[in-house]
Amino acid sequence: MIEEGAKAKEIKASDEKTSRATTSYKPSLVENICRWLYSFVFFIIIPIAFLNLARRGATRNKEYSQRRFERFGFVARPPKTGGYLFHCVSVGEVVAASCLIKQIMQTEPNTQITVTTTTPTGSARVRDIFGNTVHHFYLPYDLHTAMAKMIKRIKPKAVLITEVELWPNFIHACWKRDIPIMVINARMTDRSAKRYLKISKLFRPMLNKLTHICTQGQRDYNNYLMLGMPEARMTQTNNIKFDQAASTTQHSQGFLGLSTLDGPIFVAGSTHDLEEQAMIDAVKTVWSSTAVNLRLIIVPRHPERFDTVAKLLQQNKLNYVRTSEVDAVSSHSKVILLDEMGKLNSAYSIASFAFVGGSIANRGGHNALEPAAFSIPVMMGPNTYNNPVICEYLEERGALTIVSNAQDIAARCEAWINDNDKLVKAGKAGRKVLEENSGALDKTLTVIKHNVRESLV
Numbered sequence: 001m002i003e004e005g006a007k008a009k010e011i012k013a014s015d016e017k018t019s020r021a022t023t024s025y026k027p028s029l030v031e032n033i034c035r036w037l038y039s040f041v042f043f044i045i046i047p048i049a050f051l052n053l054a055r056r057g058a059t060r061n062k063e064y065s066q067r068r069f070e071r072f073g074f075v076a077r078p079p080k081t082g083g084y085l086f087h088c089v090s091v092g093e094v095v096a097a098s099c100l101i102k103q104i105m106q107t108e109p110n111t112q113i114t115v116t117t118t119t120p121t122g123s124a125r126v127r128d129i130f131g132n133t134v135h136h137f138y139l140p141y142d143l144h145t146a147m148a149k150m151i152k153r154i155k156p157k158a159v160l161i162t163e164v165e166l167w168p169n170f171i172h173a174c175w176k177r178d179i180p181i182m183v184i185n186a187r188m189t190d191r192s193a194k195r196y197l198k199i200s201k202l203f204r205p206m207l208n209k210l211t212h213i214c215t216q217g218q219r220d221y222n223n224y225l226m227l228g229m230p231e232a233r234m235t236q237t238n239n240i241k242f243d244q245a246a247s248t249t250q251h252s253q254g255f256l257g258l259s260t261l262d263g264p265i266f267v268a269g270s271t272h273d274l275e276e277q278a279m280i281d282a283v284k285t286v287w288s289s290t291a292v293n294l295r296l297i298i299v300p301r302h303p304e305r306f307d308t309v310a311k312l313l314q315q316n317k318l319n320y321v322r323t324s325e326v327d328a329v330s331s332h333s334k335v336i337l338l339d340e341m342g343k344l345n346s347a348y349s350i351a352s353f354a355f356v357g358g359s360i361a362n363r364g365g366h367n368a369l370e371p372a373a374f375s376i377p378v379m380m381g382p383n384t385y386n387n388p389v390i391c392e393y394l395e396e397r398g399a400l401t402i403v404s405n406a407q408d409i410a411a412r413c414e415a416w417i418n419d420n421d422k423l424v425k426a427g428k429a430g431r432k433v434l435e436e437n438s439g440a441l442d443k444t445l446t447v448i449k450h451n452v453r454e455s456l457v
Helices: 015-019 029-059 068-072 091-107 120-130 144-154 168-176 190-198 200-209 218-227 240-246 275-289 303-315 344-349 388-396 406-418 420-436 440-456
Strands: 084-087 113-117 135-138 158-162 181-186 212-215 234-236 265-271 295-300 320-322 335-337 353-356 378-380 400-402
Touching: 029 068, 029 168, 029 200, 068 135, 068 144, 084 091, 091 113, 091 120, 091 158, 091 181, 091 240, 091 440, 113 120, 120 135, 144 168, 158 440, 168 181, 168 200, 181 240, 181 440, 190 200, 190 218, 200 218, 212 218, 212 440, 218 234, 218 388, 240 420, 240 440, 265 275, 265 344, 275 295, 275 303, 275 406, 295 303, 295 344, 303 320, 303 335, 353 406, 388 400, 388 420, 406 420
Parallel strands: 084 113, 084 158, 113 135, 158 181, 181 212, 212 234, 265 295, 265 353, 295 335, 320 335, 353 378, 378 400
Antiparallel strands: none
């Protein structure tokens, strides 16, 4: 098991006493002044941020400008108040929280669920997963008036922040109204912890106002502890992504008319700048050294880069197909640009092996568990600091290979193509990791229900 040998962090018997510490806490004058200065600076840059939204709406995604007044707290009222408010930054956090939200919807069918995001891609994923069954809007800018206006309209019984993104005024507005605030699947990298230490007068008051933190792993637990969060208000649940990915069992048979019967399929998922070129160079090497019909599916992380990647393929003189323009792909098409949101898992489900992006590019690496759920081996670059424990464990079990460049990728592709037994073994190892390490969902639900119950006492 991940973190095997480490003492399990259970909810302490003293939780009833410590849960009240968040309401009895009184910020010092210096701490209040720091938050006011932060708010003043934020207020000054708001016009720039507003213009930036308009620019993005005109050049990248119209949703940036269509719903920009939500950023000031002018959000639609939910059908019912007194429910849960989940804040998920973007796609990754929405996906991670989805299994938890679905579980709450099953156990509390009459409770309102509200989900906030900060990006259009996150918003689109909320719609894809939940349709109209949840209330959704963009999280307002972190001004006290905007956050207070939003909280007044939603009136949640608990606020759940997924993974990261702690906003001082958001947390303060909830704390002032005695609304429990929990960070679930909490991540705190060493680099982030060092940055927060430099602004401890602003950051530590937020910790004092949080009701509970459920951490992904030991690193995150230790970093929050070092930053000043009491052990009595933390639980190490491990990563919900194991439960979310382990529940992924549906293979998209016939996706785009593609099948590994026509040759191996290599999916490069959630890619960033420079990574697409590495994939192109790698498959060119494989094509020159083997007669196998290897096909490449590229799935850029952000939709605004779809056209950029299309131009890159043209520059490399590659014939390619954009999935948004066809219903099926011919077996003769060697390069496919998946330029549609919400279909990455469908691509993984038909893949022979995969690369997970944000890892050669210095973005910390995206979710390696998504392809591992379909029992396929995975490659990632050296930058895996967003999910170090997951990646370390997958690598130890032989399910993940770390690569640095196109040459490494080509060599690994050829090794798997030439030895199907190794490919199958590596893929099964990844699926087994998921099955062995699920359980974070139940632990997190226990923490949420306990703290909501305590808040009503």
